[in-house]
Amino acid sequence: MQVVYHLGAHCTDDDRLVRSLGRNRTAFAEEGILVPAPRRYRQVMREVRLSLRGRESTDEIQEALLDAIIEEDRAKRLILSHELFLSAPNHAVTGEGFYAMLGRRLKALANIFPSAECEFHLALRNPATLIPALVARHPEFAYEGMMGGQDPTDLRWRPTIENAIETNPGVKLVLWCNEDTPFIWTDIMRRISGVGSEFPLQGELDLLSTLVTEEGLEKLGSALGGDSRPGADERHQIIAATLEEHARPDALEMEIELPDWTTEMVETITLNYEADIAAIAAMPGVELVAP
Template sequence: MQVVFHLGAHATDEDSLVRCLARNPRVLDENGVIVPHPRRYRMVLRDTLLALKGGEADPETADAVLAAVTDKEEINRIIFSHEYFMCIPERVVTDKGFYTMVPGKLEPLANIFPDAEIEFHLALINPATLIPALATRLPERSYDDLMQGVDPRDLRWRPVLERMVEAAQGHKIVVWCNEDAPLIWPEILHSLSGISGDVTLNGEQMILKTIMTEGGFRRYADYILNNPPKTVEQRRKITMAFLDKFAKPDELEMDVALPGWDEALIDEVTALYEADIDAIAAMPNVTFLAP
């Protein structure tokens, strides 16, 4: 059995991936892929993690978790998704740094199903986008409380992934950039589900529908229907052309109103993020989904 933990990150998904996959019950059933509703497993997994205290579950406990989260008996692959697997939003930045808790979460999650083949999936996000999103999400916290004295330039993904690879102990890690999601959404869905890319899944255009104008998306959908792209690269070129023309500006841009976050700092944080992405994409033991 394969078990996939989709970890987030914060401000990247809002359950869109599992909602998309759940729109494909026939294909999922044919492939033995289970996408349980988040309400069925989030408390169950939390309570199990607390009970195990990092140790390995015995077969009875693992079976009990599965029985609690799905009624299916034939399970080839099961997908769990929750940004809180990483940490609560208040602990994205602590006085120890950026997402420092995450590597320590991998082994306990894997230990719920010690006999399974485990995968960890994660969308990365530019800290220059993430921190404003967290500030909006946590309005009761001051900027200083949110940042815990950490310099924005030290919000680096590369060391997080390096520690995750070490902590994963050979388990598969799949990452992509949230900023690329509109171009690679079908590939993300297929990677998460393990279903062949030759199979068209419902919801492959869902993210585009949310970031394009209504008229622009209709034109895009009609064009794809009447001119089916022959390759992934061709589809991405068509998608980019329509996004350039019909994207909603407010969906692709975020106003930053944080102390000291001027344009120069935003550019610097973004440049560091892009450098980290280049390094992560070249890491051994990391599968990087790129446009």
Template sequence: MEIVYHIGAHGTDDGWIVRALLKNRGTLEAMGVAVPAPKLYRQVLPKVAKSLKSGQVVDDAQHVLLDAVLDVENAQRVIFSHDSLVCFPANVISAHGFYAMAPQRIEAYSNLFPAATKEFYLALVNPATLIPSLIDLPAGGTYERIMGQTRPTEIRWSSTIRRILAYHPDVNLTVWCHEDVPLIWPEILRALAGLGAEDALEGDFDVLTALLTEEGMTKFKTYLEAHPPRTLAQRRRITTAFLEKFAKPEELVAELDLPGWSEELLAQVTSNYENDCAEIAAMAGVTFIQP
């Protein structure tokens, strides 16, 4: 069995992945891929993982857990997706580090199904975007509560990923930049579902539908029908061109409204993030989906 965990980051998905995959429920189930509803496991999985620590769950407990979340017979691949599987929003940034519990939680989730193949998926995101998302989430809090004594320039994804790899060197970890999702959305869906680029899925246009004007989306689909892209690179160039011309105005500019943040601080945090992503892309043991 293959167990897939999509673990965040907070504010980067809002259920988009599960909704897109559920559009293909019949097709996926016929291939042995199960996509349980997050409400069935978003509370129980973290509780079980927390109780495990370094131990492994017994076989009976595994079967009880799967029976509780699955309505698919003979599932060979199960996809769990929720941004609080690792921690709640208020605990993302702490005195112990950025997503400090990620290494231990990944180990615990691996121990849930010791005989299965485990895959972990994580969207990276600019801290300047992440922090407002954490504040806005129901289990978040004020800027002061979220940040504590941590300075914005201290938030580094590369440190988090290195700790994950050091704690669990054999982890099967796939990451991508949230900012690239409009260009790589079809690849993300197929990676999670365990499918190839040639496999057809509904939902390929979900993200672009939210970003493009109605006119732009209509013209985009018409263009693709008349000029089917021959390569991923060609499709991404076409997508970029339509985003530049037809993106909804409200999607183009994100206002910075964080206490004490200047344009200089924003530039530094963004530069750190871009350097982090380049460093992570070069790390052995990490699969990086990028345009």
């Protein structure tokens, strides 16, 4: 059995991906690909993870967990999604660093189903927009407390991913940049589910429907649907042109207002992020989904 964990990160998904995958639940199930409703596994998975304390699960625990999560007798590929698999939002930045718990969390999740082939899927987001988004989403957490004493310019994905790979030799990490998600939504859905390009998907326009006007969405439906579906490169070009012409006002822009954050600091964080992505793409064990 393959177990696919989608971990977020925070402020990249808002459960839209698992909802879109869930629209294909019946068709996927015929292929042995199971997308259980999140309410069936999120709490029980947390309870099992905490009870194991990083140890490998027993056959009995795995069987009981699967009985709680799925109704089918067998699963070829089981897809589980929750940004709290990664961490609580107020632990994104700690005194240890930026998502410093990632390596330990991957090992703990893999140990829930130690006999399964596990994959971990994660959207990376520029810390220059991730931190403001987290603060806006969770006003109950003060900015200073959320930062854990870290300098914003030290929030780097590269050491986080390096540590995750070192802690979990042979780990399968499928990553993408949140900034690219509108262009590769279909690619992400197919990669997580494991279906080929010929498999008909529901929900391919779910994300874009939040970013473009109704006119733009109608044009996308006409251009991307039908019997003669464009290839990946052409699809990306169509989406880019539609976003440029029909994006909803402010849908792709974000004002950053945090204490002591300057334009120069934001630029530095962004340049660091771009350098980290280039380095991560070359790491062994990493598959980067890109336009």
